[in-house]
Amino acid sequence: MDHIPSTEPQPRLKLTEARMARSLSQQDVAEQIGTTHVNVSRWERGITRPNPYFRRKLCQLFGLTAQELDLVPSASSEPPATTTSNIDEVESSAEEPPTPTTAIVDPSVPLLPAIRLVGRDEELADIKRRLFTGGNVALTALNGLPGVGKTTLSIALAHDREVRTHFRDGILWAGLGPKPNILGLLSRWGTLLGISATEMASLSDVHAWARAIHNAIGTRYMLLVIDDAWSTEAALAFKVGGSNCAHLLTTRYPEIASFIALDGAKKIQALNDEESMTLLRLLAPGVVDREVQKAQDLVHAVGGLPLALTLMGNYLRKQTYSGQTRRITAALERLSNAEERLQIQEPHGPVESHPSLTSDIQLSLHSVISVTDQQLSPATRSAFYALSVFPARPNTFSEEAALAVAACEVDILDTLIDIGILESSGASRYTLHQTIRDYTYLQLQRAPEHDVAQRRLVAYTCAFLAEHSSDYEQLELESPTILTALEQAHRLAMLPELIQATIAFTPYLQLRGLYAQAEQHLQRAQEAALTLNDQRALSTLLLYTGQVLHQQGKFAQAEDIFQQGLTLAREHNDLEQISAFLNDLGWVTWKLGNNAQSEEYLQEGLAIARKIDNKKRISGILRVLGSVKDLRGEYIEAMACLSESLTIARQMQDHELACIILMNLGVNAGQQGNDSQAKTYFIEGLELARQIRHHERTSALLANLGAAEMEMGNYAQAKIYLKEGLEVARKIEHREWTSILLMNLGFTTSKQGDYQQAEAYLKESLILSRQIGIPQMTAHALNEYGKLLLIEEQEQAAEKTFAEMLNILPEEALDLKALARFGLAQVAFMQGDQSKAQDLAEQSLNVLKQIGHGNAEEVRKWLSSIK
Incomplete structure (x- = not known):
């Protein structure tokens, strides 16, 4: 009273x-x-x-x-x-209260989690800096995916000692959710602030309450946390602090965050791999330490989403309580399934309830995401589900593809962006978080017409490939989507589309060195062509299959496939296909040592290509023919073939073909001792290869560029080129170029005096070259290894090495046989047999001079020195 x-x-x-x-x-x-x-x-x-x-x-x-x-x-x-x-x-x-002796403690501020906050130190420091600044900047909004930890971060801030010291008069907390009781929450704040019952009874609407609370706060230093806002209007209702207050808003909606906080909006990202493993280890240390790889797989499967990691960690910890290994194994197996991960639930008490969930709904990834799903219109929901056919982050997809697959207007994509469940990834590109994609894909599978979106994806991909089959930058960007479409075409038995897409995409897979993927899709497409009795498609698929085998060094298998394809092409008198198979057969049979047959194939193929005036084929066959002649020591004829081939390739602006011709021309120049010209060719070819991102060509040109630098005595620079080339070759698992690069690195490190490392490189090169089975390649590796043994004065090992080199080579390999004899001449001289040494060296010199080989001068000088 x-x-x-x-x-x-x-x-x-x-x-x-x-x-x-x-x-x-x-x-x-x-x-x-x-x-x-x-x-x-x-x-x-x-x-x-x-x-x-x-x-x-x-x-x-x-x-x-x-x-x-x-x-x-x-x-x-x-x-x-x-x-x-x-x-x-x-x-x-109430308007200007004296500073209270004790701060207001809002009982609605959630308790700190038992596990410490992981991976948020930078965010905490940045948000505190913003909140302490004052003025408009002190209105900070956190937005991000459901389960990314916005509320958890806000709880940590509300309990932070520096925050509580700065906001000495207290912290007010309002958990909103999709259906907030705004008047009830404001009334609670009014009570905490000491507004009299009489005045509260006179407050009838949100505006009156907001003004009264604002007046009651006055100049107090307080932090007002507005958690889980689902509408701008609801968020604004709680923007009632005074000049010494700060507001912290959390929301799933980027649109709300940017409107409320202007430049104070901050998107909270998922944890990185290291942070995710740390959190998972804190929650379930026994499991993570014992099953590191499986734990890492789970981290990747949920994309570092803290709520997912917390639910999984708590679940795993409960399973380890009994100490039974089988329960842990079963738990990990369960979590490897996307649907199981989404459905893992945790009960929660009234104080710990999630603001987006009603008290009767348990916390799970599914329940947290479905709250947003339930707010969508039918058309938006349908589009949202359809987008799940695209591969998840870190992959992206284009707006054009999204509109085609979702069969919607662009404003629906804008809506999905605004509510934070579809993420923008640069200009007109989008991405879906892994967990969001898992949720939507499961919903799509339950839809009555669940295959419609996949079929749209396949149709769009076929149209895209038809338009962009030679645009490697575009193919690189869309390759995850294309590979997904190929899988769906196979699953849905869309046979014509599977064949069409595989034929269009295989050259890109070859270019990137993705041979295993190429083989898988080619095999599926061949089965489809056989089912449809599409002989033309089957012939093309056999050609690509043989090329992929060839690129992996599987020459005998490649020859067999090419022969099958040639037979099929001859049956249908398909001259273009016949010339293509003859081109590749000429190259692979030469590598298998059948030189006469090789030239026969190439000359027939060239004649047919000229007859049908297929410029690309003419250039390609001339390139192979030039390489074969070059390796046989027929340098003048080789130069003529390669020069004509390059002229045609440049006319067609075929950069892929031009870069390999330039490499062959460089080899030709180097064989004739013109290392400077060779280097010029290699550099030009390397620029083209890098421009089109052709990994095989890049590794090959780096190998040759390194060799040119070696010949010029620039061993440090040579080593740089060779190591880069080796890294690329190993990445694409190209055994042939890996062997060549190892051989050249062996030579370079030998010249630098590191004989132990040189021997390691050369031995690995020999192992690979023997597995591949190209006599000339093995001979080159043996030559370099033999020269190293000579330096180390291992006479018997060197003699054995050069003798093997001489024996494995066909008679046409004049240059390599001459180099083998030079090696044996040096061994004989070391053994004291000067007559034999002089005889072998003279044989070598005569051949090398006859074919114009660059090593002729080296042999001549050595021969003069021993006379």
């Missing part, structure tokens, strides 16, 4: 006169100084006295002193403060 004053209050006539002289109502005064008309009325009637803050505001408003407004305290003019009613004290001080 209120105390009745012992004396009658004395009206402040001067204050009333000042107001009326300016034709202001009590409400006008209240609005201009930030209080209520009730307080102004009481001040004028002398019931209460304005505190120092409002005395200053009144003086500023009327341009009068406190004495002139009768605001100076006086024992005779108004009752002492002890006689004012309790209600009056609350109401008069």
